Each structure stands twice: as C-alpha cells, then as structure tokens.
Amino acid sequence: MTADDQSRARYLYAVCRGLERSAIEDVTALDGQPLDAVCHQDLVAVVSTVPLEEFGEEALRRNLEDLAWLEETVRVHDEVIRAVSNRAPTAPMRLATICFDDAAVRARLREWYVDLTHVLDRIEGCAEWSVKVVAEAAEPGPEDPTSAEVLNGADYLRRKKVEAERRAARDSSVAEAASRIHDALVLLAKASRILPAQDPRLSGHRGTMVLNAAYLVPDEEQEAFAALVARLCTGDDRVVVDSRGPWPPYSFAMLEPR
Amino acid sequence: MTSAAPAKRDLAPVALVDLLDRLLGTGVVVAGDVVVSLAGVDLVEIRLQLLVTSIRAEMAERRRAATR
Numbered sequence: 001m002t003a004d005d006q007s008r009a010r011y012l013y014a015v016c017r018g019l020e021r022s023a024i025e026d027v028t029a030l031d032g033q034p035l036d037a038v039c040h041q042d043l044v045a046v047v048s049t050v051p052l053e054e055f056g057e058e059a060l061r062r063n064l065e066d067l068a069w070l071e072e073t074v075r076v077h078d079e080v081i082r083a084v085s086n087r088a089p090t091a092p093m094r095l096a097t098i099c100f101d102d103a104a105v106r107a108r109l110r111e112w113y114v115d116l117t118h119v120l121d122r123i124e125g126c127a128e129w130s131v132k133v134v135a136e137a138a139e140p141g142p143e144d145p146t147s148a149e150v151l152n153g154a155d156y157l158r159r160k161k162v163e164a165e166r167r168a169a170r171d172s173s174v175a176e177a178a179s180r181i182h183d184a185l186v187l188l189a190k191a192s193r194i195l196p197a198q199d200p201r202l203s204g205h206r207g208t209m210v211l212n213a214a215y216l217v218p219d220e221e222q223e224a225f226a227a228l229v230a231r232l233c234t235g236d237d238r239v240v241v242d243s244r245g246p247w248p249p250y251s252f253a254m255l256e257p258r
Numbered sequence: 259m260t261s262a263a264p265a266k267r268d269l270a271p272v273a274l275v276d277l278l279d280r281l282l283g284t285g286v287v288v289a290g291d292v293v294v295s296l297a298g299v300d301l302v303e304i305r306l307q308l309l310v311t312s313i314r315a316e317m318a319e320r321r322r323a324a325t326r
Binding site (some may be wrong): 070074130198244246 | 268272273274275276277278279280282321
C-alpha cells in the first residue's frame with residue numbers, strides 16, 4: 001500500500017522474526033481484510049489495511065469508547081497475534097497502532113531495529129503465563145457492627161483496635177503468601193512483570209487481588225512452571241491462585257524507553 | 259538470523275479484561291507508531307489510559323447487569 005490513498009492506513013499488529021508468508025495466508029484481519037507482511041532485513045511487520053474513517057485519530061477517539069467496537073478490535077488483534085506467535089518469535093504491538101502506509105511501517109522497523117531485535121531475543125522460545133493471587137474475602141467478625149451503639153465509648157474503641165490489629169495481621173499474612181508465590185515462580189521464569197491488581201467487578205473474582213503478575217516462561221520450563229503453580233496453590237488456604245497460559249508474550253514486548 | 263521453526267504451542271485463550279490490561283495498559287506492550295504521524299504518541303497514549311478508566315466502568319456495569 002502506498003500513500004496515494006488518503007482514506008486508508010496500515011494497522012500494525014506485531015513484528016516477527018523470520019515469519020513465513022504462509023503463516024498469515026488464512027487469517028482474516030480487521031475489516032475483513034487479509035494480512036500482509038512488510039519486511040526489513042529479518043523483521044516482518046504483520047499489517048492489514050484499515051479505513052481511516054474508522055481508525056483515524058478522530059474516529060479512534062470515538063471508537064475506543066465504544067465497548068462493542070473495542071471488544072471486537074481487541075479480539076481480532078488477539079487472533080492475529082496468536083496465529084503468528086505460534087509460528088515465529090513475535091512482539092505484539094499495542095492496540096490501534098496505525099501507520100500511514102508501508103513506507104511508514106518500514107521506517108519504524110528501521111528505527112526500532114536494535115530494540116525489536118532485543119525484544120525478540122528475549123521472547124523467542126517463551127510464552128507468557130498469568131498468575132493472579134486472590135485473598136479470600138475476610139470472614140465477618142464475630143461482633144455485629146450494628147451492636148456498636150450499645151457499647152460504651154471505651155469498649156467501642158477497644159474493639160476497633162482489636163479489629164484493626166486482626167485486619168493488619170491478616171493483610172500482612174496474605175501479602176507474605178503472595179510474595180512467597182511470586183518468589184518461587186520467578187526462579188523458573190526468564191522475566192516477570194507485576195501488573196496492577198484488577199477490579200473484581202471486571203475479573204469476576206471474589207476477594208482482594210493481591211498479585212497480578214505475568215511470567216515469561218521458556219518452552220522447556222512450561223510443565224515445571226504449571227506443576228509449581230499447582231503445588232503453590234495447595235497448602236495455603238489464605239489465598240486462591242489463578243494461573244492461565246501459555247499466552248503470547250503480551251507483557252514482555254515493550255521497547256525500553258530511550 | 260532465522261531460527262528453526264519453533265514448536266507449535268497450544269496457546270490458551272486470554273480473557274478480555276486481561277487483553278485490555280496488556281493492549282491498553284501503561285507501557286506494557288510496544289508503544290507503536292500509534293497515529294504518530296497524525297497526533298504524536300504522547301497524546302494518543304494519554305488518551306488511551308484515560309479511556310481505560312471509563313471503559314472499565316462500563317464493563318463493570320455490563321457485568322453487573324449480566325449477573326443480575
């Protein structure tokens with residue numbers, strides 16, 4: 001695609017190394033378009049054509065707030081990433097990475113060549129695992145808080161203090177459980193990232209998420225990693241561990257800021 | 259440098275909330291050309307972060323409605 005067409009642009013899904021063209025032949029991209037490859041040396045940018053009336057700056061501002069549009073776009077983006085990351089080392093791009101044309105894509109590959117090579121070296125032969133540790137919702141205290149009004153002031157304060165101490169002990173014990181799990185998993189991972197805890201209203205978990213981590217696990221360690229997670233899950237009733245994977249290395253493809 | 263074709267993995271599905279964390283989250287994935295030529299990366303990235311907040315609120319609302 002060249003810059004002649006002002007109404008369309010290139011959506012950049014991922015940069016791969018040594019991707020064979022056959023890997024993208026049967027994948028339907030956004031807007032029902034086929035995937036294309038833009039190459040620079042051994043790097044292959046996986047792109048498709050999108051209309052600017054949907055992916056231009058103004059349109060993106062509008063569309064990113066449309067949950068149905070966002071969900072569909074995220075899903076297609078993910079399908080493309082999965083298709084190629086099964087076939088070659090793949091650095092996924094952020095959602096809605098738009099270039100004007102193939103020349104702009106190639107310019108990016110040139111500009112980022114060294115960084116992209118480092119990223120691809122890091123993630124090659126690895127997959128991402130998500131591990132979330134959730135503390136069960138606190139047991140309601142023995143005392144009914146509505147009975148507080150029948151206490152005198154000193155008793156009320158004393159009870160508040162006991163409750164606060166109990167809560168603090170519980171929090172630190174849960175944090176200790178989470179860091180024990182993280183410390184163990186890190187040993188089998190090539191890299192790890194701690195992500196912000198998720199809102200239970202979104203993830204649907206019960207209780208408090210005390211760890212939302214991503215681990216970059218070498219293929220040969222996948223089984224050991226899964227087994228370790230399973231072992232860490234049992235024998236600790238303070239927390240519930242939710243482990244998912246293998247995933248494309250979404251959390252490990254960022255370029256270091258310069 | 260072309261590596262031998264890696265073994266195919268059976269990648270597991272990723273939940274929407276986890277994808278949003280990774281695809282819109284702060285600095286998690288490669289910050290792209292994102293409409294660079296149109297607006298400048300910073301503007302777009304800041305907007306994405308702001309958007310995540312409102313999107314999450316909307317998702318939470320929808321989930322609540324679904325479980326009612």
